[in-house]
Amino acid sequence: MARNRKATFGPELPVPEQDRAVADLLEAVRHRLGMDVVWLARAEGDLMVVEALDGDGESFGVSVGARMHHAATAYPRVISGELPALVRDVRGHDAVRRLPAVKALRSGAYVSATVFERDGAFYGVLTAVAHDPCPDLQERDVRFLRLAAEMIADSVSDLPRMWERRRAYWDRINAVIDAGGPDMVYQPIADLRPGGRVVGVEALARFPPYAELAGAGPGERPAGFASPAQAGGDRTGSGGSCGSGNGTQTETERWFACAAAVGLGVELEFAAVRAALAELGRLPPGVFLSVNVSPNSVRPGLVDLIGEVEPSRLLLEITEHNQLEAESEALRVIGEVRARGVRIGADDVGSGYAGLAQFLVLRPDLVKMDRFLTHGIDSDPARQVIARALIQVADEIGATMLAEGIETPEELATVRAARVRLGQGNYIAPPDRLSSAPKPGRRGPRQAARWPESDASPPNSSDNGP
Incomplete structure (x- = not known):
């Protein structure tokens, strides 16, 4: 039968x-x-x-x-x-x-x-x-x-039109994966203490224009899709809604969201991680690689995927960590990779109550302060108070604090004064391919974003002080 x-x-x-x-x-x-x-x-x-x-x-x-x-x-x-x-x-x-x-x-x-x-x-x-x-x-x-x-x-x-659109998404996303994609760029993560060396890079996925995926202009919401459960940012892997959303969704977010909508979300995230790991050998000694995965992709296959790299040089950044459950398979897998020496990061901490609550379950080694808090922090006392509170929490659990989305010299000076250990953002250095080392910018603080001249251990302690 x-x-x-x-x-x-x-x-x-x-x-x-x-x-x-x-x-x-x-x-x-x-x-x-x-x-x-x-x-x-x-x-x-x-x-x-x-x-x-x-x-x-x-x-x-x-x-x-x-x-x-x-x-x-x-x-x-x-x-x-x-x-x-x-x-x-x-x-x-x-x-x-x-x-x-x-x-x-x-x-x-x-x-x-x-x-x-x-x-x-x-x-x-x-x-x-x-x-x-x-x-x-x-x-x-x-x-x-x-x-x-x-x-x-x-x-x-209306279903035949929806079916054809969905099958087109399936074919185009599969073509990216089969071709070894997506393309990856890397944004430096700098030590904000005096000397300011690059201690790590975050891998970010890049795709062809959204219209090539959807067969429509980027302002048109594709028919036949509901928002998948996961939502995230413009990183190694991410979610969101499959469509133009509220106008703030990036090209990368749309590709990952549409992959999730047609059942290829995990495969595309794994493809991005695989492409990023292939570049690890090109990084200078002592520079760690941060790759992002959603809880839905934290499964046994991920352990095999990262099993061939030096664990001490890898940071696994968990996006949408507010979706983690205390007894979930994802937390079991996170425990397994952590036992192998891979460090764990929590993305977008401070963006909501659920994020704060669940990141305590995750017990991350690195806490990434949400760009919402970083933006305008120099002129907003409330943001400064929240940042100091997050730093105290990070200290208590032995984690390193990283401020992302630093776009101005004033924001950089403020997070430094708040004792944030690491920084990331276009003001320090924008994302780029690994064909060349980060170049000093025309503005002074960007000159701090440079490769280390000798082997340096990536941060793995709660030393958030200056």
């Missing part, structure tokens, strides 16, 4: 985020008919692709995106009347029982109705299935299902 399922249901395909109205309707249909599962499937050649589902699809081996081979050729026989639209007991219908899809599903009963687009074109089917025979099913249940199919018509008329 398992062999039949493998032949009938191919690898899952990415499908559009199911319409909320469709989801609610499928739930109502399933309860009304008393069936185990209801799904909407779209015809594509010799396949039926499951677009939306409600109920225990797992017990039938069906999930959203599942491909049913040969099922598309069986439904015209239902439309013509050769096969019944309602079967109370599959065992009593030889023609139905021999269908490959029915055999793979091991269904005991089903009700089916065809779905047409607004222009009358055949779209697919709405099917309700039960494991056991359902002798109480009536012909009026077929009419009820057909009524539901008519109600779905408005929603499914």
